[in-house]
Amino acid sequence: MEFLQLQYFQTVARLEHMTKAAEELQIAQPSLSKTIARLEEDLGVPLFDRKNRQLRLNDYGKLFLDRVNRIFLELNEGKREIAERAHQKQTQITLAVSIPRVLPELLSSFLKLFPEIKFQQVLESTSSMKSRLEKAEIDFGISSVPIEGTDIVWEPLMTEEIYLIVPPEHRLSRREEIFLNEVKDEPIIGMNTGFGFRNLTDEFCRKAGFVPNIAFEGDEPGVIGDLVKQGLGIAFIPEISWLHHTNPFPNKLRIIEPKCQRTIGLGWSKRRYLSEAGQEFRQYVIKYFSKPSL
Numbered sequence: 001m002e003f004l005q006l007q008y009f010q011t012v013a014r015l016e017h018m019t020k021a022a023e024e025l026q027i028a029q030p031s032l033s034k035t036i037a038r039l040e041e042d043l044g045v046p047l048f049d050r051k052n053r054q055l056r057l058n059d060y061g062k063l064f065l066d067r068v069n070r071i072f073l074e075l076n077e078g079k080r081e082i083a084e085r086a087h088q089k090q091t092q093i094t095l096a097v098s099i100p101r102v103l104p105e106l107l108s109s110f111l112k113l114f115p116e117i118k119f120q121q122v123l124e125s126t127s128s129m130k131s132r133l134e135k136a137e138i139d140f141g142i143s144s145v146p147i148e149g150t151d152i153v154w155e156p157l158m159t160e161e162i163y164l165i166v167p168p169e170h171r172l173s174r175r176e177e178i179f180l181n182e183v184k185d186e187p188i189i190g191m192n193t194g195f196g197f198r199n200l201t202d203e204f205c206r207k208a209g210f211v212p213n214i215a216f217e218g219d220e221p222g223v224i225g226d227l228v229k230q231g232l233g234i235a236f237i238p239e240i241s242w243l244h245h246t247n248p249f250p251n252k253l254r255i256i257e258p259k260c261q262r263t264i265g266l267g268w269s270k271r272r273y274l275s276e277a278g279q280e281f282r283q284y285v286i287k288y289f290s291k292p293s294l
Helices: 003-015 018-025 029-043 059-085 100-113 126-134 196-207 221-229 239-244 276-289
Strands: 048-051 054-057 092-097 118-123 140-143 152-166 177-179 187-191 213-218 235-238 251-257 261-269
Touching: 003 018, 003 029, 003 059, 018 029, 054 059, 092 100, 092 126, 092 276, 100 118, 100 239, 100 276, 126 140, 126 152, 126 261, 140 276, 152 196, 152 221, 152 239, 152 276, 187 196, 187 221, 187 235, 196 235, 213 221, 221 235, 235 239, 261 276
Parallel strands: 092 118, 092 140, 177 251, 187 213
Antiparallel strands: 048 054, 140 261, 152 235, 152 251, 152 261
């Protein structure tokens, strides 16, 4: 069994198409087919189900692919660790977030202490973040939904209250608190489907006994707040967005029932080598969110 065979198998398994895999690998398709056939011969079992030119990874293939992915993950992490120990310090941190609102102040205060560190930041749904952590493609993920996995650590950072905001002339605008079922027929401006905060607020509505009437979807609290100001609906908003927003949102209502809160946490994979820069960032984030002002 050769290293190249495993690389080729990984590509074919991902695409489940021999021609496309050959094009991506820039080799001839017959050569690729022979390589996969030799690998299956070495293992003594077929890795793919083949029917009418269709290629599907079978149970043996899925089991073997999991092991192959682990091999390449460990090799990549070994390279990163060696580079760090050879004094080629890794100064870039790859960070995925589902809550972009927390980043500006967090990163700016961290970079004042460690100006040499660079960030590669991406906005991800919680499910995508989990997948990338499991594959050790990113250093950290900050999410409002716990990320669970065998090799994933999720450290709770803070718990915040979720409010409702309503237009200035809304029938509830003079209230300070409400029961959530009082707005069961209201149009709601929500976060995009698939994001952790949207899943959370949908669950709040379910607990209150109704399905939310989503009139608009977006991914930026400021824009959602502007739509509410225009009288186009009401919206859920987390406390951290309220505290750090320069332009006040519309009227804010505390929700009496059900209890509407979320816990923000930091996730990382035990299988990904954490550089000195990564360790410094992890310690800083935990300390940052422990401040009473948050």
